[in-house]
Amino acid sequence: MLDLTRRGAILGAAAAGAAGAIVPVGSAQAQTPAPAPKRGGTLTTILTPEPPILVLGVNNQGPTQLAAGKIYQGLFKYDFKLNPVPELAKSWTLSDDKKTYTFKLQENVKFHDGTPMTADDVLFSIMKFHTEVSPRARPIFAKIKEATAPDPHTVVLTLDSPFEPFMLMFDDTACAIVPKHVYDGTDYRTNPANQHPIGTGPFQFIEWQRGNFIRMKRFADYWKPGEPYLDEIIYRIIPDSQSRALALQTGQVQLTQANDIEPFDIPRFKAMPNLQVELNGWEYASQLSWFEINHRVKPLDDVRVRQAMSYALDRNFILNRLWFGIGKVATGPIVSTTKFYDPAVAKLQPYDPGKAMQLLDAAGLKPNAKGVRFSIKQLALPYGEVWMRLSEYFRTAMAKVGIEVTLETTDAGAWARRIGDWDYETSTNFLSQFGDPTLGVERSYVSSNIKKVTFTNTGGYSNPKVDALFTTARESGDPAVRAKAFTDVQKILCDEVPQIWLMELAWPTIHDKKLHNVIRTAMGPNGDFEDAYFA
Amino acid sequence: MGAARFWRFLAQRLVKMAAMILAIAVANFLLIHAAPGDPASVMAGEAGAADPQFMAQLRAQFGLDQPLSTQLMIYLGHLLHGDLGMSFRQGRPVAALIAERLPATLLLTGTAFAFALAMGLLLGALAAQRVGRWADSAITVLALGFFATPIFWVGLMLVLVFSVWLDWLPSFGMNTVGADYTGWAAVADTAQYLVLPALTLGLFYMAVYARLTRASMLEVASQDFVRTARAKGVPEGRILRRHILRNALLPVMTYAGIQAGQLIGGSILVETVFAWPGIGRLALDALLARDYQLLLGVFLCTSVLTVVFNLVTDVVYAWVDPRVEVG
Numbered sequence: 001m002l003d004l005t006r007r008g009a010i011l012g013a014a015a016a017g018a019a020g021a022i023v024p025v026g027s028a029q030a031q032t033p034a035p036a037p038k039r040g041g042t043l044t045t046i047l048t049p050e051p052p053i054l055v056l057g058v059n060n061q062g063p064t065q066l067a068a069g070k071i072y073q074g075l076f077k078y079d080f081k082l083n084p085v086p087e088l089a090k091s092w093t094l095s096d097d098k099k100t101y102t103f104k105l106q107e108n109v110k111f112h113d114g115t116p117m118t119a120d121d122v123l124f125s126i127m128k129f130h131t132e133v134s135p136r137a138r139p140i141f142a143k144i145k146e147a148t149a150p151d152p153h154t155v156v157l158t159l160d161s162p163f164e165p166f167m168l169m170f171d172d173t174a175c176a177i178v179p180k181h182v183y184d185g186t187d188y189r190t191n192p193a194n195q196h197p198i199g200t201g202p203f204q205f206i207e208w209q210r211g212n213f214i215r216m217k218r219f220a221d222y223w224k225p226g227e228p229y230l231d232e233i234i235y236r237i238i239p240d241s242q243s244r245a246l247a248l249q250t251g252q253v254q255l256t257q258a259n260d261i262e263p264f265d266i267p268r269f270k271a272m273p274n275l276q277v278e279l280n281g282w283e284y285a286s287q288l289s290w291f292e293i294n295h296r297v298k299p300l301d302d303v304r305v306r307q308a309m310s311y312a313l314d315r316n317f318i319l320n321r322l323w324f325g326i327g328k329v330a331t332g333p334i335v336s337t338t339k340f341y342d343p344a345v346a347k348l349q350p351y352d353p354g355k356a357m358q359l360l361d362a363a364g365l366k367p368n369a370k371g372v373r374f375s376i377k378q379l380a381l382p383y384g385e386v387w388m389r390l391s392e393y394f395r396t397a398m399a400k401v402g403i404e405v406t407l408e409t410t411d412a413g414a415w416a417r418r419i420g421d422w423d424y425e426t427s428t429n430f431l432s433q434f435g436d437p438t439l440g441v442e443r444s445y446v447s448s449n450i451k452k453v454t455f456t457n458t459g460g461y462s463n464p465k466v467d468a469l470f471t472t473a474r475e476s477g478d479p480a481v482r483a484k485a486f487t488d489v490q491k492i493l494c495d496e497v498p499q500i501w502l503m504e505l506a507w508p509t510i511h512d513k514k515l516h517n518v519i520r521t522a523m524g525p526n527g528d529f530e531d532a533y534f535a
Numbered sequence: 536m537g538a539a540r541f542w543r544f545l546a547q548r549l550v551k552m553a554a555m556i557l558a559i560a561v562a563n564f565l566l567i568h569a570a571p572g573d574p575a576s577v578m579a580g581e582a583g584a585a586d587p588q589f590m591a592q593l594r595a596q597f598g599l600d601q602p603l604s605t606q607l608m609i610y611l612g613h614l615l616h617g618d619l620g621m622s623f624r625q626g627r628p629v630a631a632l633i634a635e636r637l638p639a640t641l642l643l644t645g646t647a648f649a650f651a652l653a654m655g656l657l658l659g660a661l662a663a664q665r666v667g668r669w670a671d672s673a674i675t676v677l678a679l680g681f682f683a684t685p686i687f688w689v690g691l692m693l694v695l696v697f698s699v700w701l702d703w704l705p706s707f708g709m710n711t712v713g714a715d716y717t718g719w720a721a722v723a724d725t726a727q728y729l730v731l732p733a734l735t736l737g738l739f740y741m742a743v744y745a746r747l748t749r750a751s752m753l754e755v756a757s758q759d760f761v762r763t764a765r766a767k768g769v770p771e772g773r774i775l776r777r778h779i780l781r782n783a784l785l786p787v788m789t790y791a792g793i794q795a796g797q798l799i800g801g802s803i804l805v806e807t808v809f810a811w812p813g814i815g816r817l818a819l820d821a822l823l824a825r826d827y828q829l830l831l832g833v834f835l836c837t838s839v840l841t842v843v844f845n846l847v848t849d850v851v852y853a854w855v856d857p858r859v860e861v862g
Contacts, residue, residue, distance in 0.1 A: 042713055050820065052624040061581035136584035189596060194626050210625075211636060211812030213712045234712050238810040242691065243707045250699060250706065413572030413825045416580030420590075432583055443584075453585045454576070 034516050034535070037229050041534035043515065045255040046244055047214065047235040054197045054205065054214070056176035057125075057133050058189055062258055065173045067235050069526040070216055071112075072176035072199035075103060075122065076167070078522040080283050082339060082435045084167050085521065088117070088177055088200060089155075098162035098477040105153040109223040111179045112204040119149035124180035126157070133188050140169050140439075162477025165339075165436035171284065171523060172201075174434070202228035202530040211237055222530070229533035241265075241385075248275070254512040257525035261510060263323045263386050269510050276513050279326060279506045281524020286335035286440070289430035291378075291394060291500040295460040297425045299374060304363040306497040310349040311356035312401045313394075318502055322389050326508055330501040332494045334441055337504070337522075338433045340473075340486040347494055348501065356401045365402075373402040379419075379427040382412050387428055390502075394426075420454045430505060431455060435522075437486055442470045445489075445498060461498035548849075552842045559838045560614060560831070564607055567827055573599055574624055574825045597623045597827075610831070619835070620828035622821075629832035633814065637836070639709060640813035643805065644798040646729060647737035652791060654737070655744020660780060662745065663752035674745060682742035690735040690808040697731060704731055707810035732809040736802055740794060747790060751783035758782075785856060792848030796841035799833075 051064040056072050075089035084092070089103040109117040127147050130137040143166075146158040159166065169175055177200060182193045197205050200223070203216035214235040218228055236253060238244045245265045247253045249272070261269065270277050291309070295301045315329040328336065332346035349355075365373040376398075380391040388409070395405040405426075410418070418424050433440035443449050447462040466489055473485040509525045511518050517532045518525065575593035579585035594600045598609070613620055619629040662674040681689070698706035709728050710716070716724045755761065756779050764774050794801070803815030814833060821829040852859045 044712070052824070053626055059578075059581075060583060062583075134584075135582070135586040135589040138586065138588070189592075190623075190626060192626075209635075209812065210632065211639075211816055212709060212810075215713065232713060236708065236712070236810070237812070238707050239807045239816060240810070243694075243808060243810055246694065246699060246706050250702075252706070410571070411823055412580055413574075413577040413823065414570070415572075417572035417576040420576055420579065420585075451587055453587055453590055454579050455583060455585050 036535070037516070037531065037533045038535050039229050039231075039533075041230055042232040042234060043230050043255060043529075043532070043534075044234045044236060044253045045257070046238055046247065046253050046260045048238070048244065048258070048260050050211065050237045053194055054208070055178070055194045056172055057130050057137075057178065058194060060134065060136065060173065065526045066257060067214055067216075068176070068197060068199075069172055069201075069523065070203040070233060070528050071197050071201045071205055072172045072178070073201050073528060074172040074175050074177065075105075075170040077171050077527070078168070078284050078435065080280065080522050082168065082283060082337075082522055084170070087171075088122075089170070092167070098164075099160075100156060100158045101166065103155045103157075105155065106223055107153055109200050110221045111200055112198045112219055113179070113182075114221070115179060115181060117177065117179075117200050118152040119155045120152070121177055121180045122155050123147050123149055124184055125177045126175060129178050129183060129188060130175050134174075136434075137169065137175060140166070161475060163474075164477055164479060164482060165438050168435040168439060172528070173523070173526060201528050203230075203233055203528070213237060224530060227530045228528075229531065230529065233529065245269075248510060251512070254515055255510070255518065255525075257509045258507045259384065261508065262384065263326060266324050266326060266508055266510075269508075274513055275510055278509045278511070278519050281509060281519040281522065281527075282506055283337040283522035283524075284435050285524075286338045286433040286435070287430050287505040288330060288333070288335050288433065289390075289428065289502045289505055290330070291502065292419070292424075292427040292429040293459050293499055294422060294425055294427075295462075295498070296422065297376065299363065299365060300376070300425070302363050303496050304359045305365070306500065307349055307495075308356040308359040308363070308401065309398065309403070310497050310500050311352045311359065312397050312403075313500065313502070314351040314397065315348075315502060316351070318390065318393060322386055322393065323503065327506040328504040330503050332490050333445070333499070333501060334437050334486070334490055335433050335504045338441070339436050340483055342483075342487045342490055345487055345491045345494065349497070353401050360401065360403075367402045371402055372404045375404040375406065377406045377408055377425040379408045379410065379415065379424045381428040381430075382410060382415050390428055394428075416454050419458050420452055422452065422458055422460065429499075438470070438474045438482075442474065445493065446470050459499060461496075463492065463496065463498075466492055548846055552846065555842060556835070556838055557611075560611070560835060561607070563831055563834045563838075564610060564827075567825075567830055568603060568606075570825065572825055573597075574827065575599065577824050578624070610828075614835075619832040622826050622829040624824055624826045624829075629829050632817065632829060633832055633836060636812060636814040636817045637799070639811060640799060640802055640806070640815060642725075643729065643732055643811055643813060644736065644802050646733040647735075647740065647802075648791075648794060648798065650733060650737040651740035651744055652787075655741045656748050656780075656787070658741070659745040659748025660752060660775070662749045663756065663779075663783075664775060666749075666753060671749075675749070678742040678745045680742075681738040682746070686735060686739055687804050687808050689738060690732070690805060693731050693735055694808075704728075706731075709812055732805050732811050735808070736805045743790065744787060747787050748783065751786045752779050755779050755783045781855075785852070788848065788851065788855070792844055792851075795847075796844040799840050800837045 047063050047067055049063060051059060051061055053059045054064060054068045056064060056068045073088050075087060076084040077087050079085050088106055088109060090106050091104045093102045105119060105122065111117055126141055131141045143159045143163055144157050145160045148156050150156060179198050182198060183191060202219055202222045204219040206217050207215045216233045218231050222228060238247060241262050244256065244260050248256050266277065269275050293300050293306060299305045319325060319327060319329055331348055334341045360373055367373050378391050378394055381387040391407055395407060398405045419427060431440065444457055445461055446457060446467050449457040450460055469485045469489040473482045476482050509519060514534050515532060516535060521527050574597055575590050578593060579590060598606060622629055622632055658674050662671045665671050694706045697704045705728055710725050761774060761778055764778055799814055802813060803819055805811065806813040806815045818830060818833040821833065
């Protein structure tokens with residue numbers, strides 16, 4: 001266990017490099033070809049924070065998607081351009097009226113308890129399980145008016161109207177296929193089987209010592225012959241961020257992802273020769289961070305004030321100084337890796353404090369004797385140190401243009417409750433886009449989604465033109481019509497700045513160079529690692 | 536002290552303890568529910584997507600849709616039957632969750648406690664015996680250092696030296712995962728993981744015991760009966776052990792009794808730094824997730840243990856010191 005010291009790993013890598021293929025000198029494109037896949041090895045990695053339950057659907061938080069992504073699978077996964085790639089479904093067809101989807105399933109799939117997977121399990125997972133437990137799946141699957149299984153390996157779903165983003169709802173994080181014989185007729189959330197998850201993925205659950213580790217081992221009857229290559233995956237629970245960094249540095253873990261390593265530690269790991277830092281793999285999630293504005297608090301309902309706040313922010317500073325260059329500056333409400341992003345209209349206010357002050361003057365907010373135009377509060381996001389720094393930067397940047405900001409801190413439970421209850425003035429937030437603006441973007445800007453729950457339009461922004469455009473995009477089955485609607489809505493939103501978008505987030509996946517095939521799809525490290533190997 | 540009197544004292548005390556634990560349970564319940572947010576809003580915040588139906592489903596499942604007084608009555612009712620309830624967030628009984636994590640904490644704090652007491656008494660006695668000389672100064676400075684330095688700093692520095700630089704000991708965890716050791720191999724395996732966290736926790740308390748022992752022994756050493764014993768010609772070593780140390784133990788025992796009551800709750804910093812899967816972290820995670828039943832269960836265990844150790848300390852006092860009477 002302690003053999004993978006840094007010194008040992010460096011020597012090992014040097015030896016491998018010297019013994020590897022000859023690389024043409026001066027060729028910037030050439031790389032040493034990756035060694036052939038080999039069976040064997042135990043991958044030790046980290047899970048932060050420890051999830052309460054490992055059943056996708058019942059629980060959908062980040063760490064659950066990471067670990068349970070090895071146990072469960074969906075009908076499809078998505079490549080880096082968000083095109084569906086066969087997984088449990090080997091092919092799909094769409095009828096001419098764009099309402100009926102036919103999925104042909106893989107034929108030799110078994111669940112971890114040996115039961116074969118059939119169309120009944122797929123129908124159960126879609127129509128009953130996820131519709132019941134998942135707020136993300138519910139509104140989409142409610143559109144399915146008919147679901148049948150003409151034979152055990154075919155599923156036919158008929159929607160009430162065309163819905164173009166429908167194919168984006170079938171990876172394991174949106175709709176994991178769960179065993180019907182285990183869950184049907186039970187209360188899904190309290191079923192004791194939740195303590196021992198059973199899926200179709202390449203790794204099966206063995207053991208979970210709470211607070212300590214989660215162990216999974218290779219599923220011998222996995223439906224892809226020869227895979228997976230790894231023998232075991234172990235997720236260690238390490239609550240302290242410096243302990244995690246130490247674990248990676250000393251080789252006690254070979255892979256970290258998402259929140260495990262704080263941004264300020266990344267440059268140190270980029271410089272280590274035995275580790276590789278990968279920033280892609282988040283195209284499906286496409287998370288966007290913003291300063292959340294409560295439109296019910298004056299003067300934040302004035303578009304000039306919001307534009308001024310946007311002009312007063314130096315997003316490059318945020319990217320380079322707070323996130324150490326990881327991620328990209330946002331250009332609007334839609335992330336550049338999400339479908340229908342239009343670079344022609346996605347333009348945000350550049351950094352210009354002078355312009356900001358002009359706008360505030362025009363809005364009638366003149367500075368008082370102390371130079372303060374108005375005061376607001378900022379509720380910091382309690383998910384890590386870097387978000388606190390972000391709120392502190394917000395206070396500094398706003399102070400430069402005469403807006404006085406008071407910081408409020410709280411923990412995750414209280415934050416979620418306050419956002420849900422609209423009990424805040426400004427805050428910070430980040431949301432996933434799920435590949436298509438109808439799925440992940442619309443919910444924050446339409447009047448019909450102004451609800452007292454987190455991740456809805458809690459800001460209270462309301463613009464009938466925006467509502468109409470999002471409705472057009474939702475209901476049309478024609479990509480060209482949708483593209484036009486999304487282009488128009490991006491234009492309006494970039495001008496009105498209902499939320500002050502900051503960054504397209506990227507979460508670094510850091511792994512030992514001897515581990516291959518880590519990031520294969522747009523699911524990134526949430527992928528099932530069926531073809532990951534050590535060599 | 537008569538036996539009848541002792542049993543009467545014990546009976547009265549047990550009744551008082553039961554009432555106190557009940558009062559603590561009620562106070563904890565009200566305090567926890569006073570914190571903003573509930574398990575449903577925590578889970579909504581984690582899920583990345585939510586709708587009112589989701590919140591309503593969760594609240595109904597957790598029993599949160601009923602008035603607070605009803606929830607309190609239900610909780611107390613279960614408690615009086617010995618049922619600690621279910622952690623809805625994890626889907627498992629609270630008693631099972633606590634039983635899983637308690638041994639790890641007791642191992643850690645128990646080892647630290649034994650180490651601290653033994654070393655503290657030893658160093659304190661040594662310092663008192665050689666008062667004014669360099670051994671005394673060295674021990675006093677050391678004790679002050681370990682007392683004043685924050686525990687997490689000591690922990691991180693120990694990890695830096697022994698884990699990163701010297702590579703002698705692992706930096707986190709409780710055992711080698713996947714090795715499936717049994718018997719003595721498992722004991723030896725856990726022992727190497729136990730060294731740094733137990734040391735981190737123990738050094739602080741060792742400093743306390745050392746200072747207490749030293750001060751107490753110096754005070755007792757200046758008493759008349761010690762001078763009498765010395766005048767009688769009793770050997771110095773015997774005076775130290777039989778006369779001074781035994782009488783100087785009372786303040787140390789008081790503090791040890793208090794610390795014993797903290798055996799469950801006092802290790803959360805060390806558990807976090809060393810990823811030790813104990814009950815301190817369980818409580819912190821439960822608090823952040825507003826897992827009410829689990830948190831109340833942990834609080835209950837802690838309060839029971841504290842109250843029991845108070846009683847044990849009082850009884851041991853009376854046994855050790857004939858001047859002290861119980862009841």
